[in-house]
């Protein structure tokens with residue numbers, strides 16, 4: 224085995240990935256499977272993850288219909304997964320939704336829906352996976368947060384609160400489950416080009432606003448999240464836990480809005 228394989232390869236590991244049919248989920252599935260993982264591809268869209276399972280490198284990937292917000296069904300789903308794979312080594316919580324609305328317009332229904340998927344779903348799916356297996360075997364939890372874990376934008380109050388909750392929850396998972404040899408980390412993508420964000424990037428003013436504030440001047444590609452995900456899923460990250468890692472093209476570093484022709 225090569226030195227890089229020893230550090231980063233995932234041969235023999237089972238990775239459960241939620242939101243696997245989405246823009247970021249699909250890229251992570253490809254990266255993790257290319258590193259040797261057997262993927263459990265979970266999403267609302269079963270047909271899409273069935274197709275993805277056939278397309279990924281390696282074989283024996285498992286497509287699963289899962290709604291993370293239906294907490295009453297989580298136990299049975301994880302039992303079914305374990306009956307097929309015998310183990311789960313890594314859980315990647317990637318399923319997420321958003322609805323852009325002003326604080327004054329958000330209905331209770333919208334609030335509940337976003338929280339149910341982005342925060343409550345992460346909480347109870349992870350609790351179920353830990354109880355059913357990880358607390359006995361150890362393993363890795365990777366939560367997909369957001370730029371809005373740290374910095375907000377107008378119109379994303381509920382989403383930002385849910386993702387900030389995910390960052391806090393990640394720290395709790397790390398603290399309480401370190402004794403089980405479980406690490407928990409949160410990856411916070413910045414502005415990534417996926418089907419979810421195409422309308423924003425196609426809009427002239429919105430796209431210009433973002434480009435000006437992103438140090439690298441462009442949206443990220445979903446596959447630019449693979450490197451950190453592999454690191455956090457693999458043996459290379461054994462002493463990394465409880466952290467929030469931003470992958471944002473430098474967006475949180477600050478902006479460069481005008482030429483240097485004034486003292487301030």
Ligand SMILES: NC(=O)c1ccc[n+]([C@@H]2O[C@H](COP(=O)([O-])OP(=O)(O)OC[C@H]3O[C@@H](n4cnc5c(N)ncnc54)[C@H](O)[C@@H]3O)[C@@H](O)[C@H]2O)c1
Pocket residue numbers: 241242243244245246247248265266267268289290291292317318319320340344367368369370411412413414415416417418419420
């Ligand atoms: N695209 C970005 O710029 C960006 C930035 C920061 C964070 N994120 C986060 O990354 C993750 C993936 O985003 P994306 O851009 O790939 O979005 P996407 O809409 O392309 O994918 C989301 C996937 O989650 C699935 N999903 C939705 N609700 C679900 C549920 N209840 N149960 C199971 N699956 C469900 C959808 O079917 C979809 O396949 C999300 O958590 C999102 O908040 C995205």
